[in-house]
Amino acid sequence: MNTATTILQRIASDDQSAIKACIKQYNGLIWSIIRNAGFYNGEAEDLVQNIFIEIWKSADRFDPNIRSETVFITMITRRRMIDFLRKKMTEQNRLEFREELPSVPAYTNDSLADAFDVQSLRDNMQILSDDEQQVLKLSTVLGLSQSEIADKTGLPLGTVKSHMRRGVQKLQKLMQSPQILKEGL
Amino acid sequence: MAINDDLLLDILQETDAPNQSGSIDSAEREELEALLAVYHLSALSENAQSQKLEPMPDSLQHIVQTEGEALISTALSDKVVPIKAKSKAHSVWPQNIAIAACLLLAMVAWYPRVIEQFKTPETIEQTLANFSSDANTVSLAWQATEDKAALDAQGQVLWNQGSQKGYMRFKGLAVNQSDEYQYQLWIFDKSRDADNGHPVDGGVFDISDSDTETIVPINAKLGVDKPYLFAVTIEKPGGVVVSKQERIVLLAKPQALLKS
Numbered sequence: 437m438n439t440a441t442t443i444l445q446r447i448a449s450d451d452q453s454a455i456k457a458c459i460k461q462y463n464g465l466i467w468s469i470i471r472n473a474g475f476y477n478g479e480a481e482d483l484v485q486n487i488f489i490e491i492w493k494s495a496d497r498f499d500p501n502i503r504s505e506t507v508f509i510t511m512i513t514r515r516r517m518i519d520f521l522r523k524k525m526t527e528q529n530r531l532e533f534r535e536e537l538p539s540v541p542a543y544t545n546d547s548l549a550d551a552f553d554v555q556s557l558r559d560n561m562q563i564l565s566d567d568e569q570q571v572l573k574l575s576t577v578l579g580l581s582q583s584e585i586a587d588k589t590g591l592p593l594g595t596v597k598s599h600m601r602r603g604v605q606k607l608q609k610l611m612q613s614p615q616i617l618k619e620g621l
Numbered sequence: 622m623a624i625n626d627d628l629l630l631d632i633l634q635e636t637d638a639p640n641q642s643g644s645i646d647s648a649e650r651e652e653l654e655a656l657l658a659v660y661h662l663s664a665l666s667e668n669a670q671s672q673k674l675e676p677m678p679d680s681l682q683h684i685v686q687t688e689g690e691a692l693i694s695t696a697l698s699d700k701v702v703p704i705k706a707k708s709k710a711h712s713v714w715p716q717n718i719a720i721a722a723c724l725l726l727a728m729v730a731w732y733p734r735v736i737e738q739f740k741t742p743e744t745i746e747q748t749l750a751n752f753s754s755d756a757n758t759v760s761l762a763w764q765a766t767e768d769k770a771a772l773d774a775q776g777q778v779l780w781n782q783g784s785q786k787g788y789m790r791f792k793g794l795a796v797n798q799s800d801e802y803q804y805q806l807w808i809f810d811k812s813r814d815a816d817n818g819h820p821v822d823g824g825v826f827d828i829s830d831s832d833t834e835t836i837v838p839i840n841a842k843l844g845v846d847k848p849y850l851f852a853v854t855i856e857k858p859g860g861v862v863v864s865k866q867e868r869i870v871l872l873a874k875p876q877a878l879l880k881s
Contacts, residue, residue, distance in 0.1 A: 455689035463677035510658035
């Protein structure tokens with residue numbers, strides 16, 4: 437395990453210079469996540485500020501022995517994004533975001549490759565059925581609720597729930613594969 | 622913290638967890654959140670059209686950087702030096718002296734942040750007189766905006782660029798309930814504007830009596846290089862890191878410079 441002090445650990449020890457380093461390292465990741473979910477302009481800026489404030493305040497909870505910095509920051513980003521979606525957006529607004537998942541400028545970043553083998557993960561993603569992948573993407577990337585996914589796809593709600601549950605269970609097994617993980621989640 | 626992620630909630634509630642009481646295991650919840658985060662990352666990179674990363678706008682990066690630096694600056698200024706207790710076998714006198722010394726040091730460090738209301742008016746006036754007599758201190762008159770809180774407001778702001786300290790004097794500014802809203806000072810700095818930065822937070826304060834004068838020390842969270850405007854806004858209790866400037870009540874600009 438890498439014993440070098442991470443950016444978040446430096447922030448937790450009140451190192452002001454780590455703030456700029458964190459933004460430089462992760463601004464693209466966070467921006468890509470929220471832009472892919474359909475946020476633009478003022479709402480995107482509000483959301484980004486909320487996300488970074490939570491990152492600053494949560495830095496002392498980060499433990500590099502448990503998971504990578506990239507995943508930790510992605511978790512915070514997703515939490516804030518989903519909270520924002522639930523509270524600010526009407527159901528109609530969210531469904532109108534995209535007719536399909538966008539092909540957007542890719543998020544590729546060295547820190548992501550450090551966390552796990554992205555290509556291997558992509559290659560093995562085929563263990564999920566098309567339906568399982570679709571509902572997982574609509575939920576994780578766009579933040580749609582299961583009932584919204586049912587409305588959008590025409591699938592019964594029970595089927596959506598089953599696809600999600602099976603998809604997550606397959607992902608859990610996949611993530612435990614030594615071929616996928618370099619440093620763990 | 623409430624979970625608003627339906628997927629996560631559903632899985633946690635229906636999974637065959639060992640905890641049969643129905644309560645959510647926080648470790649399991651966190652592992653599932655991590656799993657979904659990893660999946661999210663892979664989904665983002667799956668349909669890569671190019672290797673180009675879309676960066677966040679520079680102006681937004683600056684805002685976020687300012688907020689982060691202000692938070693750490695506040696955290697550093699709030700640090701308390703712990704006083705360790707010694708064993709009973711030792712004499713208590715050296716311990717008491719050490720405690721007193723630490724408290725005295727802490728008081729000296731925290732003194733500028735204490736609102737002057739605990740001093741007698743004569744002492745405050747003397748403090749301000751001494752402060753104003755400094756050649757580096759400028760005095761600017763407040764200009765009230767049309768905001769209803771500022772209709773009868775007047776006063777001045779004193780600022781010393783060398784010491785980075787100052788005071789605000791108010792009369793007629795509307796009394797506020799601190800659990801509803803508070804006043805917050807912002808110092809606009811030309812050197813930060815050039816970097817698309819935001820004004821410096823000068824501190825949050827309350828007005829308890831608009832008929833008598835209130836004096837508030839300025840507590841700038843960051844260094845101010847080229848101040849050109851002081852503004853008081855109304856913000857939520859506790860203040861904000863970056864103001865949306867929706868309610869500006871008072872402004873002080875160099876055009877209203879008074880000889881101090």
